[in-house]
Amino acid sequence: QDDAINSEPQFPGADPRSVRAVKNMGFAIGHDAVLSTNLINSFRYGLTRIDDARVGVTNSPYVEFRFIDPFEGIGDLGTFTSTRETPTHNLVNDLSWLKGTHTFKVGTNVRFTRIPRTTNDGAFNNATINPSWVSGIGRTFAPGRPTCTTPGCASVPSVATGFQAGYADAWLNILGVISQSRLNANYSPTGEVLPTGDPVVRKYASDEYEFYLQDTWQLHPTLTLTAGVRYSLFSPPWEVNGFQVAPTVNLGEWFDQRAENMRNGIPSSQDPRVQFDLAGPANGRPHFYEWDRNNFAPRVSIAWTPQAENGFFGRLTGNGAMVIRGGYSKVFDRIGHGLATQFDTAGSFGMATRLSSPFGAPYETNPAVRFTNINTLPPTVPAAPAGEFPATPPFEAGVITSALDASITTPSAHLFNAVIGRQFGRNWSIEGAYVGRLGRDLLVRRDLAMPMNLTDPRSGMDYFTAAQQVILATEAAGGDVSPVGPIPYWENLFAGAAAGGLTATQAIAQAFDDAAPDYITALWLMDQFCEPACSTLGPFAYFNRQYDSLAGLSTIGHSKYNGIQVSLRKGYSAGNQFDLNYTLSKSEDLGSAVERGSAFGNFSAGGYSGFLLNSWDPDAQYGTSDFDVRHQINVNG
Secondary structure, eight states: OOEEEEOOBSSTTSOBSEEEEEOOEEEEEEEEEEEETTEEEEEEEEEEEEEEEEEESOOSOEEEETTSOOSSOTTSTTOSOEEEEEEEEEEEEEEEEEETTEEEEEEEEEEEEEEEEEEOTTSSOEEEEOGGGBGGGGTTTOTTSTTOOSTTGGGSOOOOGGGHHHHHHHHHHHHTBOOEEEEEEEBOTTOOBOOTTOOEEEEEEEEEEEEEEEEEEEEETTEEEEEEEEEEEEOOOEETTSOOEEESSOHHHHHHHHHHHHHTTOOGGGSOOOOEEEOSGGGTSOOSSOOOOOEEEEEEEEEEOOOOSSHHHHHHHTTTTEEEEEEEEEEEOOOSHHHHHHHHHHTOBTTEEEEEOOTTBOGGGOGGGBOOOTTOOOTTOOOOOOOOSSBOOOSSSOEEEEEEOTTOOOOEEEEEEEEEEEEOGGGEEEEEEEEEEEEEEEEEEEETTOOOOOBOTTTOOBHHHHHHHHHHHHHHTTTOOTTOOOOHHHHHHOGGGOBTTBOHHHHHHHHHHHHTTOHHHHHHHHHHHOSSOOOTTOSSSSSOSSEEEEEEEEEEEEEEEEEEEEEEEEEEETTEEEEEEEEEEEEEESOOOOTTSOTTOOOTTSSSTTBOSOTTOGGGGOEEOTTOOSEEEEEEO
16 A cells, blocks of 8 residues: 545645655465374464554644634644554464364464654644733733723723633734743653654554464264363563653552542542653563463353254254354453553653743733744743653642553453354245353543542541532522531531631532532632632642543443344345344443543543543443444345
């Protein structure tokens, strides 16, 4: 394959925003050997290579106008340059030994993958004309506001209260105030700052080994039993040149400790500190997660063709025209590269630093930050800090990012099926089957730093219960908090909120009502800014001090699929064939997103299907899968 695919232009008549080059290839060779009259060996080797490159228009530092599309698309998603190759070497060998009524098989399947990848996304500093980044969020000099002291300000009409945000957005764009500048610094494993514009280069690797042993035993000409076991060993992915970091604490265990603490009334401010250090074999350190060496997959199946020449069973079975089959197997999923790529892009703190110029400065009065051209940045771009490991994410900075849960194990599934088929005359046949699948240890996204459902030790009530009670009571009173009675949780933990004739419960009720329906904002203001008051446990009793949100993929999911399949077929004869298939099924799971998806879930399915809304109670989200299709009918002829 050798294809060049142009993306759409930013505007009609312009050049493509990017050009994608796809040059995939593959080949395979094999050798079959008859070693003796009852011993056969088959060997296969294959190489597949996915070669996908994108050349975009963004190739230098750039300035963006917020809410205004860039003319050439510079800085937009999909306009950066990247390359990715996925060469996979696959070796397969099967040895068959025929002995009486037994056919023994033993074999192996080995895969080696090395994935070089480059990208300049995150390699360039940039800046934005962002009205929300200046003091007063762009409204300081709006006519009609007391802060507008510019000569002539009082002689023009005041900006309407409901239009101040719209005024600020347009005014700062017209002035060209580059209020927010951003540093994108990348580092080597030794802490050296890489030159601005140098692409980020990674090469991830994985090795996979599988072995199996199987016996097919023909107990009778009409009855065959097959049994075997497969062993799989998949390495965690690693970066071959040492560009790999991982949290110094197991974030799955860290989350479990937070859960235990919240049940005992211990605040989130006591969470252990999270740091990142070099990881992987190239650095002589542990992998992202441990090897899973317990992946044994048993399999068993049976096939029976009942025979009866006369009577009811003879008519039922057609004397060899019926077949009954059934089986069970356990299978293991292959994971790793999608996790590593996502974590490397968004969660490798210390390998990359993203810093912005200070928030809330009076940039409108600074002539040095005015727009001159799309590639000239203001002098407010922060300097790159020194690189060192272990690296510690900042405290109380409202960080929202992703990381890797080192508690990951290999996802697996138990498969079941039972089939009855019957042939009739004139090449007609009918078949009915049950198919089932039980998924275990499946990948699900969750917020490892989710605000605590903190328990009040005195009343025994948890936050979710107390919040629901006060919100429902306020709604029942039509938003009037005066009838809301005291709730022990708020009176005990937020006694300092009582003021202005309101009890602590009423003050909290007012805070929730002001933020409705975004109730998490009310908790954020209480817990981090003491508005109207912090709890008696101090700030950050609910939120983690380092992360407002920390998305992670964890193998805590489970799923269930049950299906009934019915098929009516007519084999090819007299120049025609026909089949009618019907499936009745139901699929349920905790989350239906794929491992390579967005860190905070895939919203295209119409909801938060790929991310747990409540990390503290995962099973509350268990329900019908996004891809569930209850009835499916197809006809071919």
